[in-house]
Amino acid sequence: MLNKISSYQLFAITFIYQMGTSIIFGFGGSAGRDAWIAELVSLCLGLLVIMIYISLMRFNPGLTLVEWFPAQLGRWIGTPLAFLYPIMFLYIVGRIIADIRDMVSTALLPNTPLLIITLIFTVIVAYCVYGGIEEVSRLGELFLPIVLFLFCIEIVLLARSGVLHTRNLLPLLENGWQPVWNVVYPSGITQSFGETLVLAMFWPETKHTDKLMKITVYASLLTGIIIACFDVLGILVFGNMFSGLLYPLYTLLSVISIGKFIENIQMFGALYFLMTALLKSVIIMLAAVKGVQQLTKMKSYRVLIIPACSISLLLGLTMSQNIAEHIYRHHFEILVPYIWVPLLLILPMLLLVVTRFRRMIK
Template sequence: MERISIFQIFTLTVFLQIGTTVIFGFASPAGRDAWLAILISTIVGILVVLLHTYLFALNPGLTLVEWFPAQFGRWLGIPLAWLYPLLFLYSMGRIFSDLKALIPSTLLPGTPPWFIVVTILVVIMYCVFSGIEVLARFTEYLLPSLFILLIIELILLFSSGVVNLKNLLPILGKGGGEIWKIVWPTGITQTFGETLTLAMIWPLVKSPEKIRKVTIVATILSGLTIASFSFMEVAVLSEGIVQHTIYPLYLLVKQIAIADFLENLDALVALNMVIFAYIKATIYFFAAVRSIQLLLNINDGRSLIFPLALVTYFWGMSMSRNITEHLYIGIKIFPLYLWMPLVIILPIVLLIVTLIRKKWANWQNKQLQKG
């Protein structure tokens, strides 16, 4: 049985939460207060993470798709559990749709989208075939390097003299309404609600009792990272440009220019975004394969990799006709009608049922002891 360390689950959590969130800047509609909306989303997101980790503590040793049959019974629990691998595959397809728009626009202009998706999918398939330990070791070594690079990028932006803090004023100039529209439901579900995906991996962690603390720390780090770059995007580019730019982080790094020597670092940040998206997609794919393996009671989930890869390929290539439609679905439709019911509402119902069943079991035990 594969096992991963507590630091490895920390790095996987950070990669999952940051993922594609930094690519499009979901909080851009909040304008100069986008960074504040992200910080508030982080605070509320911690509550969602507490919900997920508490459910894991109440169902020790069980994965996400095993919680529902355990608490609702097989006839209701298994159909509900099947919703999650479908969600994982659809989310992975959305990441492919992100990448097929991002890479030709930044790193490889003119490259056919199908070639980009197939190339990344092959690497993901190989990684999942090799096992979660391989991905965990990869993120363990990669995350510190990427964060050092991100810090260097922030320092270079300040050194370039392009930061104008007046672009951030007035704070809350439009009131809290625009911020709340970002926080609920997109800010909570798109970044922090997705942490529920890791419930397919948590039983493999060597020190499961530390998962809650480590996941909360990872959530804080992810939120601060996303908020920091959102802060810099507004301070450098101004509110108007951020609100009308598809890739604000990419445009932000293009502003770095020091002594006509350090310039054109945009390709580097685009590569960073691709790496975050790749790891997030791999986590989704592993979660989908493992959940279907458990639901079908298959000994080796590797036989599922190729057919599920075909599903995600066709899903990713056909789910939207253009980037505008893709963003509209991802920000307005997907969080409200898919993520909200599956990562917040259904887990809350599951928590209530679990607590009731445990109290009932404790009461019965006391009655038996009295008898």
């Protein structure tokens, strides 16, 4: 059942997965007009983190993320550590459902019950997960040109609207490097780039594993450059106000005005957000159920889809009361330092050290 994902499909799902919800929330707002610098620095360091993941894949050929730990640390230590990843995946899908809940109810459908919004999204996720990695790969193959086309159209429309002011980018590093570094570590490295570890659940199923590193690096470069471009566009339009906007890239579309004919095209932003959020949720949910299947030696992961999606839906509805609590408390104070840093940075680095040490002994 291997060799399902082509090189183009791997590039597509990697790029759209890494874009995720950053395409609507923006990145590095706390760095102000230097947010784009923080993104480029995060890209450089994030590529080093991705190299660690790919090294682990090469040291454990044919094994997925959750199989690395029992293979290197033994069943009694490795299996409990590996189970932490499916649990984290369910939590992250719950966070994306909460993102959908807040964004759609705030900006698009304010009078629609939250349960209806989140339930419809979760049902679509479950349906796509049921199709397996082949269907997910085709979905990414379809979404990639649409996202890139919308991005190019947005740049053209903003330029024609006369709202881009280069003076808003200056002065660079007005407050020094400290605000930039505060964005870069730990959230900048883990968001998008550290999260790429989820795709290690599917790397053994690619047709050309020898090209995996090149494809992943190219996709990550494109992700980092486009997010930096979004930040630059937001700063060119809003200046210092960029750091205070909740949905800066969505708000960016509201300023487009050409001949009083092309105006208020926020649906571009909605398409961005829904496509990338959907594909990211499907990939993470599929990784969660396949991880549990592999660790418990179940015959099929499909029996786990409804329970797993139900857990994520419950989390998405209950983890926060409002958007401020969801982003500033749960993301920056809980998710990043206590979940992402240990599971996306510390454990993979320790596993790489153990793996290399065992190879040296042999």
